[in-house]
Amino acid sequence: MNKRTFFLLILLMSLSLIGIIFVQAYYINGSVKNEKERFRFNVNKALNYVSNTIEENEISTYYDRFQSIIRDQKDIDSTAVSQLFIYQQNNNTKETLIYRSNVLEENYKLSSSLFDIGLDSMDITRIIGSSSIESYKNIDLKDKDFAQSPISKIIRDGLISDAQRINFEKSFKEATKRNPVHKRVSVEQIRELLSEKLKKDSINIDFEFAIYSNDLATKVHSDNFEYDKASTYSVPIFYDENNESIYKLLVNFPGDRKFIMSSIIGMILLSVIFTSIIILAYSSALFQLIKQRKISEIKTDFINNMTHEFKTPIATINLALDSIKNPKIIDDKEKVMRYLAMIKDENKRMHAQVENVLRISKLEKNELNISKDRLNLHELIEDAITHVELIVEDRQGYIKTFLDAPKASVLANETHFTNVIVNILDNAIKYSPEAPEIEVYTENVGTNILLKIKDHGSGMSKAAVKRVFEKFYREHTGNIHNVKGHGLGLAYVKRIVEDHQGYISVESEKDKGSTFTIKLPLIS
Secondary structure, eight states: OOHHHHHHHHHHHHHHHHHHHHHHHHHHHHHHHHHHHHHHHHHHHHHHHHHHHHHHHHHHHHHHHHHHHHHHOOOOSEEEEEEEEEEEEETTTTEEEEEEEEEEEEEEEEEGGGTTSSOSEEEEEEEEEEEEEEEEESOOTTOSSOOSOOSEEEEEEEEOHHHHHHHHHHHHHHHHTTSOGGGTOOHHHHHHHHHHHHHHTTOOSOOEEEEEETTEEEEEEOTTOOOOGGGEEEEEESOOTTSOOSEEEEEEOTTHHHHHHHTTHHHHHHHHHHHHHHHHHHHHHHHHHHHHHHHHHHHHHHHHHHHHHHHHHHHHHHHHHHHHHSHHHHTOHHHHHHHHHHHHHHHHHHHHHHHHHHHHHHHHTTOOOOOOEEEEHHHHHHHHHHHHHHHHHHTTOEEEEEEOOSOOEEEEOHHHHHHHHHHHHHHHHHTOSSSOEEEEEEEEETTEEEEEEEEOSOOOOHHHHHHTTSTTOOOOOSSOOSSOOOSOHHHHHHHHHHHTTOEEEEEEETTTEEEEEEEEEOOO
């Protein structure tokens, strides 16, 4: 997969993931809005129901009381009578229909103490109506008096209840608007009606309520009511005779957000879980893609470097064999032995490379048996330096030791830990463009001993420092072999140090050198 295709694939995957998350967020936001609207609708419906019920109950109570008083009242203050006549004549049948309607208004002045509205008296009207339909045969409408009896006559009379109630309501509303609201309705009455209606609409949460008059609090309110315009629902209550009201019934819900979210929390959780799974799968796939790409680059570097590492000894062996075949040299035992020694050395070199690869593989599979003995770390350091001092001297460099730790006894494997120190020293030499300048320090810190190997070479970038102990990792240089190696040395070092219950770290700065620090536990 080329670089362009790789980044295009990542871009498309990222856009798809962002699109899925956006759609989920949009859907959840829409669901929350719908739930809020449904909640608002149900609350307003409940408030209107409570407002209407309270008014109806108040009017019905006093109207029933009024009816009882009127039945017992004998003194009429004034009366008024209205009459309506309608004549209709059929010329074909010679029949005449006469419709008569009479309305009697009886006005009473009642003591307002009966209604507890704060006035001396209250004018009440009782309306009585009667109607009749008469049918005559062969009469003239011009005659005002009809001597003959009608063919048929239907008479209805009685109280006109609807008109009377409307008249009562109008008078009652006009009178009671002067009455304090706390005398018209109680807190318990509002709470009972509101609670009952809200429960029917499946709103089972705590609420606080109050009645305000012209935006001012009245005595009718629950204990913990606090007015907040943004979160308070309101409807008018106690309309007057002009269908206007100065009172508002207010209610708010301290836990409304939690209640609204609880209705869709299941959907939100499922959405979050599935979205998280998608993000996790995407991240894992992206990580694997990037990892595989890096592994591919590292593998290419490794193959190039290993090829280079094997190419030189193979070429040397071939040259040595060709030289031995030369008739002039084959009889010269000294030269033959020299070339055979070269072949042996190069063979050892290739064998060492293969052993490094196999050793790392065995370490990862825990198949490498490492026995440990009581050793002096200073002696291991001195022994390791002897392996590389000729190379350092040849490049006109130096290795200085500052072995200041009073205690240096550790539990270690002599061969493997010597290889650890040699590997670090070898890296310090290889990555020193000029003459190698290396210092080795030891010191005691608590129950541990610190070994520091410092060089003044080319150093590493911050990115390389983070990955320097990874298997096969080398700072990416493509097909460039200015420094020999295959990226296994420091991976091997880290595994051996950890097997010795130790810890290794590195500090490095580009073009200023590196310092490797190994911490090992001391033994008494």
